[in-house]
Amino acid sequence: MGEMNAASPVLDEDVRLMLAFRAGDDEAFNELFRRWSAPLLRYLNRMVWDLAAAEELVQEVFLRVFRSRDRYSPDARFSTWLYRIATNLALNELRRPRYRAIHQSADAEGAAPIRDLAAAPDDVVDARQLSERVEVEMKRLPGKQRAALWLAAVEGFSYAEVAEALEVSEKAVKALVHRARTALAAATPERGS
């Protein structure tokens, strides 16, 4: 969990910065970039699994923040707004044919490890392997499941906030998160015997 957890109380500070930026304080925008670019890059890289593409998306997110500053209204947490922009961009990015190809190849790669895993003794699953296996599983998840799980589990968003970021219902978020977590849980040593 990063120190820039979306659920942390520093969020008021983000809103203050955004309002200052809206009022013409460019340094406030710099500060928002400093605070959020790394967590966003981490999230977007887990969404598109391509660091260069994720960097471009981070750039695009902040470009939109910049251009939308006049219309920003502090009725939601800044991070919800920010991640909503990022999630929309990432999901659009994933619709490109090249990502479909990546997704399919992850499917092909992932099928074998998951079967192996079910048969492997727990003690051979060390932390690195575990992490790799979770990654393989995560690549196979549909984009919205990936986004929902990440926002809830890592960024600390409430389901209501995830729902806002993904533009779906809270009930849908509950299902998306659970489905994603269950799929990844198959790669953890605590699975059933």
Place this chain on the structure above:
Amino acid sequence: MPNIFFACESYEADLSALIDGELAPPRAAEVGEHLSACAGCSRYFAALSGVDRVLAATAMPEVPAGLRSRLQEQIESIPEREEAARERHAAPRARRRLIRPAIGAAFALAASAVVYLAVVSEPTVDTGSEAPVAAVVEEAQVALVREPSGEEAVSDEAVELAEPVAVVVEEAQVALVREPSGEEAASDEAVELAEPVAAVVEKAQVALVREPSGEEAASDEAVELAEPVAAVVEKAQVALVREPSGEEAVSDEAVELAEPVAVVDGASELEAASDEELGVLLELEVIQDLDVIANLEMLEQLMLVGEGAS
């Protein structure tokens, strides 16, 4: 995902929500008590929690120094671009505000029309008149997709592209407001104004009656024609299916797999429940300042006009 943890069915779905602190306190207590007594659920819960630990351990990447400067370059190019766009469009702000709410309505209506046509397009059907509408919708959708950030998303480009359709809807609405008593009251003016859009829907409905078999009736050309709006319809379809039978009914994977035929299925959904469907389509719009109720009413009125014209 099969339940490889032998968790109890009545608790399984809530274990993830418990981790996220999303269960109401009484249910959280109930599930917690069950966990202490049930080995299967307990294993499952541990596995689910393990996922979070792995994800949370994801290293925070270093943001390349060049990223901020590239962003700055883009930012500095904004004023020129936007100034140029403003001159090109030369549309007063007030006018834009009128047009924007109409875009969602026009887009939803025209999208449904295109989808109808996708299903029923046959050599016997003259599909000439929908082309302008379809082209506008297609381009507008592309522009909207490029601007996915929500309210801010309606780019000037999108507004400009959607304008030909939006104006029709907007003016038809104005005409209808003058004649508010229903189908019979629709003025000639309103009928005339709405005709370019309504005719498409009407023709498609007629053709649909002739070819009720749906999927089989869709030609390759028709599917190609409707492809630009497939994403919208796909989402609408999912949303509709969720309504009666719960969101678990349609997996994301299934939706993805079904995409090539989503247009066809979406069309029959449209036929079945137009108001709800159009409402869903409107919700799907990334236009946040849309007055959904007003636009639904507008759409209903336009439909009446379309029928009145036939």
